[in-house]
Amino acid sequence: LTNYHIPQGVGDIVMIQSDHTGAVDILSAELETADLLGEQRKAQPPPLAAPTMWTTEKMKEFKAKVGKERNGRMVVKRGEVVTVRVPTHPDGKCICWEFATDDYDIGFGVYFDWTTVTSTAITVQVSESSDEEDEEEDEEIEGLSPAGDVERGSKSYLRSRYGEIMPVYRRNSHREVQAGSHQYPGEGVYLLKFDNSYSLLRNKTLFFHVYYTS
Secondary structure, eight states: OOOOOOOOOTTOEEEEEOTTTOOEEEEEHHHHHHHHHHHHHHHSOOOOOOOEEEEESOHHHHHHHHHTSTTOEEEEOTTOEEEEEEEOOTTOSEEEEEEEESSSOEEEEEEEEOOOOOOOOOEEEEESSHHHHHHHHHTTOOOOOOOOOTTTOBOOOOOTTEEEEEEEEEEOTTTSEEEEEEEOOSSSEEEEEEEOTTOSSOOEEEEEEEEEEO
């Protein structure tokens, strides 16, 4: 098909006749622009509510309990970012998390992937830096936002499919148990990011528990 570039003003109507069939198409510049903008708006995910956050001082009790659970303890190596992917559960309405670390703090943030859930299994993804993780996600989705850092709140490279619930900040998880919850905004996958990319020397031992409530 040939592309016709015709200058248009507000309210102009363009008529195009086919040389092959003789059929006439009538195009309105205003309507076409409105339709395109409408589709673009539909592609943008709705804004996400902020999570509820709190802390507790029962570090020993929490670590003893979580340390006995399968996958309740992991090591986030220096320079690494661990992303725990938690799908929304059909029986749940809210996600809850708790975590603590030994000796040193760690970066933590929460994002949401507006995608169809095919499994309720929780998975863990490890990358050597937040940049590397963003490059892997960029293979699936285009459209970048500026990156930040763990000190000021990293926004990462969020795509149009991803929503930010809470940016990555360093948390004093070695002093208090960090806990929070968030009501499901719809179907999708929560991305809980534990960021140790700023540390060049220290691995962080992480005690972690996630669950849903109805």
